[in-house]
Amino acid sequence: MLDAVHRRQGADRSADGDGADDQFPVRVEAIERKTSVASLQARSNVARDDASGVPDAAPAHAWIKHDRDSFWFDVHPGERMTLRAPGQGTGTAITLCESRISPGSSCPLHVHRAADETIHVLAGTLVVECGTERCEATEGTTVVIPRGLPHAWSNTSAQEARVLTYFTPGGIEDYFVKVARLEPQERRRVARQHDSTILSPSD
Numbered sequence: 001m002l003d004a005v006h007r008r009q010g011a012d013r014s015a016d017g018d019g020a021d022d023q024f025p026v027r028v029e030a031i032e033r034k035t036s037v038a039s040l041q042a043r044s045n046v047a048r049d050d051a052s053g054v055p056d057a058a059p060a061h062a063w064i065k066h067d068r069d070s071f072w073f074d075v076h077p078g079e080r081m082t083l084r085a086p087g088q089g090t091g092t093a094i095t096l097c098e099s100r101i102s103p104g105s106s107c108p109l110h111v112h113r114a115a116d117e118t119i120h121v122l123a124g125t126l127v128v129e130c131g132t133e134r135c136e137a138t139e140g141t142t143v144v145i146p147r148g149l150p151h152a153w154s155n156t157s158a159q160e161a162r163v164l165t166y167f168t169p170g171g172i173e174d175y176f177v178k179v180a181r182l183e184p185q186e187r188r189r190v191a192r193q194h195d196s197t198i199l200s201p202s203d
Contacts, residue, residue, distance in 0.1 A: 063089040070098075074180040078105025078155075087170030095170030101126065101161040106154035109200040110191065115167045117145040119153070124161030128153045150199055172196070 063085050070082040078101060085096035101124075109129070119128060119137065126137045130151045137143055145151050155161045175194035179187050188198045 075176050078102035086173045092169050092171045095167040095173050097165045099163045101155045109152040110198045111150045114195050118166040119143045120164040122162040124159045125157045126153050126161045
């Protein structure tokens with residue numbers, strides 16, 4: 001713990017009570033390091049435990065995936081996807097996908113009931129519709145779509161778009177893996193099993 005000996009200068013306040021705290025600057029005279037950084041962290045954890053009643057357990061491991069291990073698959077016609085961080089690898093905290101979207105490709109209007117979706121455009125341009133809003137998301141644009149808000153996207157440009165999509169909480173990736181092999185009506189049923197409702201025709 002860091003111990004500090006503080007001394008207030010000019011300890012007497014004026015009789016009318018107008019003296020403010022900034023008239024009494026604090027000067028650190030001595031700082032002594034008594035414990036290690038690890039001990040500081042342990043003490044901090046204990047303090048948080050005491051405050052919340054819930055142990056502050058550290059994650060068991062980090063999720064690491066190299067690009068060479070990426071597996072790309074079709075989701076919709078013109079959209080290929082790879083899972084950068086599936087929900088199974090993050091304790092369902094997040095699902096992170098990367099998509100490559102061909103010119104003219106789009107996804108149907110849909111909504112997620114319990115997950116927020118964040119779209120970040122790495123390259124190209126994507127037109128994103130969120131409720132009554134319509135955004136032309138160029139390279140570097142981030143669009144945060146709260147749960148419950150109907151949305152859709154399309155690539156109306158002549159170039160491929162590359163997009164990172166985050167879902168919080170995660171766990172929707174099973175739908176993406178299955179959907180390319182399903183007929184439109186079956187997609188709707190499976191979407192409902194994965195927190196989503198398709199609101200417009202998918203073909």
